[in-house]
Amino acid sequence: MDFPTTCPQCAHVNRAEFADSSVHDLRCARCGVRYCVLVRKQKFEVLFDLGTRALMDGYAREAVASFAAALERFFEFYVRAFALEQAAGREGSFENALAALEGTWRHVSSQSERQLGMFALAYLLREGREPDFLTPRGLGTDFRNRVIHRGALPTRAEVDAYAAGVFTLIDRLLTELGAGAAHAELVQEQAFAAHVRGLPDGVTVVFEEHPGMFRARRFGTLSPIPKPAKAQLQAAQSASGVNDARAFQQALFERALAERGSLLRGFKSSS
Numbered sequence: 001m002d003f004p005t006t007c008p009q010c011a012h013v014n015r016a017e018f019a020d021s022s023v024h025d026l027r028c029a030r031c032g033v034r035y036c037v038l039v040r041k042q043k044f045e046v047l048f049d050l051g052t053r054a055l056m057d058g059y060a061r062e063a064v065a066s067f068a069a070a071l072e073r074f075f076e077f078y079v080r081a082f083a084l085e086q087a088a089g090r091e092g093s094f095e096n097a098l099a100a101l102e103g104t105w106r107h108v109s110s111q112s113e114r115q116l117g118m119f120a121l122a123y124l125l126r127e128g129r130e131p132d133f134l135t136p137r138g139l140g141t142d143f144r145n146r147v148i149h150r151g152a153l154p155t156r157a158e159v160d161a162y163a164a165g166v167f168t169l170i171d172r173l174l175t176e177l178g179a180g181a182a183h184a185e186l187v188q189e190q191a192f193a194a195h196v197r198g199l200p201d202g203v204t205v206v207f208e209e210h211p212g213m214f215r216a217r218r219f220g221t222l223s224p225i226p227k228p229a230k231a232q233l234q235a236a237q238s239a240s241g242v243n244d245a246r247a248f249q250q251a252l253f254e255r256a257l258a259e260r261g262s263l264l265r266g267f268k269s270s271s
């Protein structure tokens with residue numbers, strides 16, 4: 001996925017490819033000046049926005065893989081936020097807590113089932129409740145496996161429902177995390193600071209807050225999504241013949257898409 005950046009010297013728009021690290025060292029194609037764009041965005045957000053773009057462009061099947069990956073990376077984000085939040089309440093440095101977390105994560109990093117197990121425990125310890133949404137039905141697991149592993153061609157309506165389910169779950173968990181999310185975001189800020197320290201003189205650093213489907217929850221920069229109106233829910237329900245929960249998810253996702261989808265127009269799902 002690439003995105004537009006504006007040269008701080010001449011205002012020429014240079015496109016950049018999203019980097020895993022969110023750090024982009026660029027050189028302007030017009031004036032040749034060097035600049036560095038740091039994007040304050042978590043991996044799960046990039047993946048979910050990528051899926052949304054694919055969906056908007058009509059690539060329903062491709063969107064499923066991005067939404068599924070977004071959910072897995074969100075569970076990781078939650079575990080990291082929780083672990084660092086816990087550590088913040090104890091003696092010891094942030095660096096040591098982070099190193100212990102990274103070391104622990106290495107034990108589970110190659111197996112998503114293990115990561116799901118860590119998430120389940122983190123949720124129980126933080127909220128004091130069973131994560132009852134971690135069912136195959138709640139996670140859309142069968143649908144995801146059919147599409148990703150068995151090559152099934154999903155309908156647009158099926159992908160919409162899956163996207164809405166993932167969106168609603170992440171949105172809800174972000175709300176529960178609240179200020180706790182900042183602990184995981186601090187890791188990115190520190191990585192940015194380290195990168196900036198290593199840059200040669202004369203390189204302009206640009207921080208970007210990218211619009212995305214979850215920004216409102218995390219920074220309050222866009223209006224939060226109010227609960228969908230009853231009429232909207234009923235319309236969604238009669239159109240698809242699904243239950244209340246599904247209709248609610250769909251309405252919430254559609255509201256977010258209408259409000260923020262156009263902000264993603266600058267992104268491209270392929271170059």
Ligand SMILES: [Zn+2]
Nearest residue numbers: 007010028031
């Ligand atoms: Zn320039």
